[in-house]
Amino acid sequence: MEKIVERxxxxxxxxxxxxxxxxxNEAPAARRYLAELHQHTGRAHILGVTGAPxxxxxxxxxxxxxxxxxxxxxxxxxxxxxxxxxxxxAILGDRIRMMELAGDPxxxxxxxxxxxxxxxxxxxxxxVVRAMDAAGYDPIIIETVGTGQAxxxxxxxxxxxxxxxxxxxxxxxxxxxxxxxEIADILVVSKADRPEADQAVAELVMMLGLDPTRRKPDKTHxxxxxxxxxxxxxxxxxxxxxxxxxxQHRLFLETSGMLASRASRQTRSEIQALxxxxxxxxxxxxxxxxxxxxxxxxxxxxxRDPYSIAAELAQRIGLPSQVTxxxxxxxxxxxxxxx
Amino acid sequence: MSETRPIRVLVAKPGLDxxxxxxxVIARALRDAGMEVIYTGIRQTAEMIVEAAIQEDVDAIxxxxxxxxxxxxxxxxxxxxxxxxxxxxxxxxxxILPDEDIPAIQAMGIQGCFGxxxxxxxxxxxxxxxxxxxxxxxxx
Numbered sequence: 001m002e003k004i005v006e007r008x009x010x011x012x013x014x015x016x017x018x019x020x021x022x023x024x025n026e027a028p029a030a031r032r033y034l035a036e037l038h039q040h041t042g043r044a045h046i047l048g049v050t051g052a053p054x055x056x057x058x059x060x061x062x063x064x065x066x067x068x069x070x071x072x073x074x075x076x077x078x079x080x081x082x083x084x085x086x087x088x089x090a091i092l093g094d095r096i097r098m099m100e101l102a103g104d105p106x107x108x109x110x111x112x113x114x115x116x117x118x119x120x121x122x123x124x125x126x127x128v129v130r131a132m133d134a135a136g137y138d139p140i141i142i143e144t145v146g147t148g149q150a151x152x153x154x155x156x157x158x159x160x161x162x163x164x165x166x167x168x169x170x171x172x173x174x175x176x177x178x179x180x181x182e183i184a185d186i187l188v189v190s191k192a193d194r195p196e197a198d199q200a201v202a203e204l205v206m207m208l209g210l211d212p213t214r215r216k217p218d219k220t221h222x223x224x225x226x227x228x229x230x231x232x233x234x235x236x237x238x239x240x241x242x243x244x245x246x247x248q249h250r251l252f253l254e255t256s257g258m259l260a261s262r263a264s265r266q267t268r269s270e271i272q273a274l275x276x277x278x279x280x281x282x283x284x285x286x287x288x289x290x291x292x293x294x295x296x297x298x299x300x301x302x303x304r305d306p307y308s309i310a311a312e313l314a315q316r317i318g319l320p321s322q323v324t325x326x327x328x329x330x331x332x333x334x335x336x337x338x339x
Numbered sequence: 340m341s342e343t344r345p346i347r348v349l350v351a352k353p354g355l356d357x358x359x360x361x362x363x364v365i366a367r368a369l370r371d372a373g374m375e376v377i378y379t380g381i382r383q384t385a386e387m388i389v390e391a392a393i394q395e396d397v398d399a400i401x402x403x404x405x406x407x408x409x410x411x412x413x414x415x416x417x418x419x420x421x422x423x424x425x426x427x428x429x430x431x432x433x434x435i436l437p438d439e440d441i442p443a444i445q446a447m448g449i450q451g452c453f454g455x456x457x458x459x460x461x462x463x464x465x466x467x468x469x470x471x472x473x474x475x476x477x478x479x
Contacts, residue, residue: 003478014423017396018479026342027475088345089370095391096380102387109394113345113375 002029004244005036008135011307016135020110023127034127040134044076045250047139048158050120055166058097059233061143065101067243068139074106076137078128080121082145082263083113090114094143101301108137119153120144123277126157126270139246148180156269159262160249162242164188165204167196181207184226185249192230192237204228224249237301282317346374346470349397352381353416356406365401368459369466385415392420392428398470399429401447401462409436409444414455416445423434427474431465433457 007015022030049064058079063077079094087288092111098108101107110132114122121144144154155161163184181187181204189200202327205228213223231238253259287295298304311321350366352359359381365377377395379387392400402416404410414434420428431451432444441452451465 014393014405014425017394018475021347021396021475025475036401083345083375084370085375087371087373089373090345090375091366091370092375092377092395093380095377099380099383099387102385102390104380109391111377111395 002033002036005033006130008037009040011136013105013135016108016131017110017267018133020128021088023131024115024124025121026124030127034130037131037134041130042133043136044129044133044140045137045246046133046157046162047141047158047246048144048154049141049164050144050151050154050161050183051164051188051190052148052166052169055146055164055169055235056163056231056233057065057143057146058094059093060162060164060188060190060231061141062098062101063231063233063239064234064243064246065098065107065141067239069104069106071243073139074137075108076105076135076140077101077109077143078125078132078140079109079143080112080114080125080145083115085116088115108132108135114145117153118151120147120151121153121157123273129157147180149177150259152180155183156266156273159253159259160185160246162186162188162246164190165200166190166308167192167194167200169200185224186242186245187226187228187275188238188242189228189230190233192232197230201228201230222252224252224256224258250270279317279319283313286317287313343378344475346399346466347377347395347397348374348399348401348457349377349379349388349392349395350403351383351391352403353383353385353388353412354404354406354408355382356404357381358405359403361405362403364392365398365403365433365459365462370461372463372467374466383412385419388416389419389423389425393423393425397428398474399431399466401466402432402434404428404432404434404436407435409434410440413444413447413449417449425478427471427477429466429470431469433462 004015004019007017019033020088049061051057058284060065061077065077068075081090081092081094083090090113092113093111094111101109112122112125112127112128114308117123125142129140129142142154142158144151161183163180167189187204189197191197208226229238229242229245295309299309315321350362366378369376377391377397379391384418388400407447409432415448430449433453436444436452436454445454450469453462
């Protein structure tokens with residue numbers, strides 16, 4: 001076994017920290033280490049915490065971590081903040097909110113920049129969680145970047161998803177829309193000390209009430225009734241109840257068989273993501289910046305269309321040119337081409 | 340690593356002064372230079388700074404201090420880094436550091452001292468020139 005892997009498995013936090021860096025930077029050795037770590041994973045309960053910027057995610061994670069520490073857990077936190085689309089730089093500020101957790105050896109916090117990924121996580125977040133899992137952290141809490149309506153990637157990594165909604169952010173129509181609210185296993189209305197909090201809870205409850213599976217539950221399958229919980233950081237309101245609900249959800253996943261079905265869905269999407277990532281990397285190495293510029297100019301001046309260029313490049317990296325006819329695949333690759 | 344990776348920097352405010360405008364200016368400048376900046380906020384103890392540096396596996400720690408407590412708190416930071424055998428991280432300091440203290444600060448192993456009036460370009464250049472770029476290939 002590799003030395004760094006052995007040290008990580010023995011709980012050495014410097015080894016874990018370095019492993020995360022290697023994973024994040026796609027160091028050649030990282031894949032080998034991850035393969036070794038794989039068999040030691042699968043123990044941790046993985047929580048995702050998502051919501052709009054300023055909704056109170058970091059604060060909630062801090063309070064939740066403190067509550068779970070009371071329950072003798074060793075907790076990992078991965079906090080993702082956005083990278084600049086222009087310089088690639090980032091300010092990772094989630095630790096500010098988590099200051100009171102500093103110095104507890106049973107808590108490991110790692111800040112990550114999204115590095116061009118658009119789904120609310122960074123491309124390597126899943127692997128970083130895996131390393132923390134192998135190192136014995138349980139639960140592992142993933143805090144996404146501040147999300148809008150459609151960044152739902154956290155559901156591909158987390159087992160239990162918390163969507164944090166601050167009061168006063170919109171009316172009942174917002175609550176009806178598809179996207180982020182749909183991925184919640186638990187809805188949290190933060191800043192419950194504010195007067196609009198009860199209104200926000202009422203709208204979310206109404207939204208949930210419109211869900212047909214909730215109105216006519218299928219008696220043959222166990223179902224999870226998505227709770228709407230209120231929390232308030234200044235007085236710690238609702239945190240205890242939230243922690244209980246999280247553990248109940250884990251129990252539900254285990255007893256209902258959904259833990260396994262979610263894992264298999266996640267594995268499928270992970271393998272697909274690895275392939276797409278390989279494609280985008282190959283493309284990056286095949287086409288240099290100058291050629292890009294020429295191709296872009298040709299499209300701008302209407303000499304050529306984007307579809308024929310995509311077909312040509314696809315062929316050059318060994319893909320059948322027909323794949324570009326599927327826009328879904330293109331859409332996944334396009335953000336990479338831009339960076 | 341052959342490919343360039345973003346430099347990770349911890350900007351930390353040790354001690355009790357609550358003025359972090361300077362630290363924020365530096366953090367923003369480093370961000371605009373393409374670095375990933377972990378900012379931990381004001382009133383950090385030496386223990387908090389070193390623990391954050393370890394967990395975040397940063398290339399550099401920039402300490403910003405205005406209170407005058409640098410000769411008390413910097414040695415503690417350096418001692419804790421040594422205790423944890425963290426020897427591959429660039430340490431620099433900025434803020435109000437009297438000229439007569441600078442030799443002592445540098446003797447602790449703090450490689451750069453930047454007072455008021457330093458341009459942000461100078462600090463960016465300093466970080467780029469002095470971090471250990473090959474630290475990922477070494478063992479921790």
